[in-house]
Amino acid sequence: MKSIENAIIDAIVELLELQAPNSVGRETRLQDLGIDSGLMLELFLLIEDNVADLDIDPASLRPEHFSTVDSLATFVTQSLRQGEVA
Numbered sequence: 001m002k003s004i005e006n007a008i009i010d011a012i013v014e015l016l017e018l019q020a021p022n023s024v025g026r027e028t029r030l031q032d033l034g035i036d037s038g039l040m041l042e043l044f045l046l047i048e049d050n051v052a053d054l055d056i057d058p059a060s061l062r063p064e065h066f067s068t069v070d071s072l073a074t075f076v077t078q079s080l081r082q083g084e085v086a
Contacts, residue, residue, distance in 0.1 A: 011046035026070040
């Protein structure tokens with residue numbers, strides 16, 4: 001099973017059509033990749049497609065949840081554990 005972090009990185013690579021997927025790591029800032037609010041919505045849809053039983057509620061998101069790959073992975077993981085992602 002793919003880790004949450006890897007699913008997020010794969011979604012970013014797909015969304016941005018990156019030629020160098022190794023350039024995206026845990027501490028990569030999403031803003032530095034040019035991911036704005038519109039692209040963030042597309043990213044969430046891709047992540048939902050790659051993570052079983054995940055449906056992200058946009059109302060539960062806070063800016064700190066999507067500052068880096070790691071912060072987004074932490075949010076998704078904690079939400080799955082707590083059942084907050086419905």
